[in-house]
Amino acid sequence: MKPVIEIKDLDVFYGNVKALSGINLTIDEKEFLCIAGPNGGGKSTLLKVILGLVMPSYGTVKVFGKTPEEVRNTVGYVPQFSKFDKGFPISVADVVLMGCLSSRKELFHRYSRQEREKVENIMNELGIHDLKHRQIGQLSGGQLQRVLIARALAVDPKIMLLDEPTASVDADSKEQIYKILNRLNDKMTIIIVTHDIEAVSPYIKSIAYLNVELYYHGEARPDSNAINKFCGYPVGFVAHASPYHVLNRHQEG
Amino acid sequence: MFEALLKYSFLQNALIGSILASIACGIIGTLIVEKKLVMMSGGIAHTSFGGVGMGYFLNIEPIIGALIFAVTAAAGISVINKKSRTNTDVLVGMFWSVGMAMGILFISFTPGYPPDMASYLFGDILTVSHLDLIIMLILDIAVMIVITALYDHFKAYLFDEEFASVVKIRTAILEYLLYIMIAFTIVVLIRVVGIVLVIALLTVPPAIAKFITYDLKKIILSSVILGMLFCIAGLWISYELHIASGASIILVAGLTYVVLSAVKGKLENRIILPLRKQL
Ligand SMILES: Nc1ncnc2c1ncn2[C@@H]1O[C@H](COP(=O)(O)OP(=O)(O)OP(=O)(O)O)[C@@H](O)[C@H]1O
Ligand SMILES: [Mg+2]
Numbered sequence: 001m002k003p004v005i006e007i008k009d010l011d012v013f014y015g016n017v018k019a020l021s022g023i024n025l026t027i028d029e030k031e032f033l034c035i036a037g038p039n040g041g042g043k044s045t046l047l048k049v050i051l052g053l054v055m056p057s058y059g060t061v062k063v064f065g066k067t068p069e070e071v072r073n074t075v076g077y078v079p080q081f082s083k084f085d086k087g088f089p090i091s092v093a094d095v096v097l098m099g100c101l102s103s104r105k106e107l108f109h110r111y112s113r114q115e116r117e118k119v120e121n122i123m124n125e126l127g128i129h130d131l132k133h134r135q136i137g138q139l140s141g142g143q144l145q146r147v148l149i150a151r152a153l154a155v156d157p158k159i160m161l162l163d164e165p166t167a168s169v170d171a172d173s174k175e176q177i178y179k180i181l182n183r184l185n186d187k188m189t190i191i192i193v194t195h196d197i198e199a200v201s202p203y204i205k206s207i208a209y210l211n212v213e214l215y216y217h218g219e220a221r222p223d224s225n226a227i228n229k230f231c232g233y234p235v236g237f238v239a240h241a242s243p244y245h246v247l248n249r250h251q252e253g
Numbered sequence: 254m255f256e257a258l259l260k261y262s263f264l265q266n267a268l269i270g271s272i273l274a275s276i277a278c279g280i281i282g283t284l285i286v287e288k289k290l291v292m293m294s295g296g297i298a299h300t301s302f303g304g305v306g307m308g309y310f311l312n313i314e315p316i317i318g319a320l321i322f323a324v325t326a327a328a329g330i331s332v333i334n335k336k337s338r339t340n341t342d343v344l345v346g347m348f349w350s351v352g353m354a355m356g357i358l359f360i361s362f363t364p365g366y367p368p369d370m371a372s373y374l375f376g377d378i379l380t381v382s383h384l385d386l387i388i389m390l391i392l393d394i395a396v397m398i399v400i401t402a403l404y405d406h407f408k409a410y411l412f413d414e415e416f417a418s419v420v421k422i423r424t425a426i427l428e429y430l431l432y433i434m435i436a437f438t439i440v441v442l443i444r445v446v447g448i449v450l451v452i453a454l455l456t457v458p459p460a461i462a463k464f465i466t467y468d469l470k471k472i473i474l475s476s477v478i479l480g481m482l483f484c485i486a487g488l489w490i491s492y493e494l495h496i497a498s499g500a501s502i503i504l505v506a507g508l509t510y511v512v513l514s515a516v517k518g519k520l521e522n523r524i525i526l527p528l529r530k531q532l
Contacts, residue, residue: 051419072420072421091468101417155420
């Protein structure tokens with residue numbers, strides 16, 4: 001398997017705050033990786049570094065062998081917190097269409113018919129087709145989340161980065177979203193940040209525990225009880241408790 | 254007024270000026286409202302007062318001086334904000350007052366009788382010259398070309414800058430373009446409503462347009478039309494009652510907004526909803 005993302009000796013500082021330290025992580029093609037860890041563990045930061053939205057303070061990040069900026073339009077991103085104004089005059093369909101924008105044709109750009117059809121299909125798949133004429137502020141939290149996933153899919157990404165995409169979604173929809181991701185996984189690499197490891201564990205192929213340092217990266221073990229322990233506890237505790245993890249961590253580096 | 258309009262070329266100029274100004278005003282007004290750049294636009298407008306003063310001091314057309322200052326302020330605020338991490342708000346405040354101070358300094362150094370600044374501060378559309386109209390036309394065309402050429406990109410940038418950069422849109426360039434267009438538009442509007450009053454003319458039409466539609470393109474178009482109505486109505490009042498055009502235009506706009514928002518609830522079902530469907 002080819003590595004799609006290679007992270008070497010990565011440190012990230014926000015001013016004096018150390019968000020990530022000594023991260024070595026290689027992610028293979030068609031991986032379905034779950035990133036877990038406590039609040040402030042640097043999960044969102046790691047995704048932003050892969051997107052080129054946050055610069056490494058030290059170390060390198062390569063996506064498809066290139067810098068993150070160069071390959072941005074092959075990556076779909078669902079942010080944890082959307083910074084946009086909910087009152088902005090834009091419809092759901094137009095938000096999803098945004099995913100089709102890339103700087104290839106800039107002047108007098110208009111969305112093509114294929115792009116519009118693609119977006120229709122994606123909206124159907126995510127069950128938001130009925131909402132397509134709604135203004136973006138007139139959605140529930142879970143509906144908005146699906147719209148953002150749809151927008152990321154409209155990019156035709158080779159890698160999907162999802163930052164807690166199911167945080168405000170009901171149990172049924174969660175299942176549905178994970179199933180969709182599972183299906184998409186045939187075509188693309190998926191990295192998902194979530195605290196909801198139990199629900200996602202049937203679908204993922206590997207898991208990473210992040211608390212400033214990367215404590216574990218490897219197979220997602222079916223034993224979800226053990227996995228559950230990680231969340232909320234300092235991850236270091238678990239790493240010490242289980243030599244298996246420590247071993248894996250060394251292999252990774 | 255119609256007879257007078259045929260007779261006096263200054264009235265014809267004023268009417269053409271109102272229409273030209275409303276085009277840039279409707280487009281850029283919508284963008285600054287959606288991107289929350291209203292205060293920055295106020296800052297750019299006031300900074301351009303320095304340029305008016307410089308124009309008088311160097312004996313060049315004051316509006317050219319205003320254009321130079323407005324563009325410098327727009328670019329300056331954007332560049333300094335990126336480099337120094339000083340809050341945009343703070344920078345706007347500084348440019349705002351320093352620009353005004355420079356204007357006053359230039360005018361005190363200008364030899365001879367001090368020029369009348371009131372028409373730049375409060376606008377006087379009845380004194381719009383041929384040169385002003387030509388400048389307005391050129392700036393209008395520039396703004397329209399940029400917006401149509403980059404409409405989808407601007408919409409994405411206005412809505413969600415982070416995602417726009419994730420899909421490789423060069424947001425920095427769009428930002429500079431937008432800031433420079435704001436500067437252009439403000440200069441166009443200075444002749445009509447003046448430095449002090451410009452903000453209301455930029456913000457009231459989109460605010461009203463948002464009563465009836467959620468579509469960015471329609472908000473822009475309605476704002477252009479509303480701007481024209483306000484300017485022409487204000488011009489007419491100003492001519493008939495002999496009051497300053499800037500004040501009458503802004504009062505018409507402000508009053509319209511107040512009345513509409515007061516009756517909005519009552520009209521919602523009968524007029525606005527059917528209208529929204531038609532649009
Ligand atoms: N823009 C920022 N400026 C300064 N510090 C930041 C910034 N963003 C994050 N941090 C800090 O970096 C660290 C990692 O933050 P990050 O958002 O990556 O955590 P996270 O794992 O995503 O947490 P959560 O589970 O709460 O989403 C935290 O200590 C946070 O305070
Ligand atoms: Mg986070």
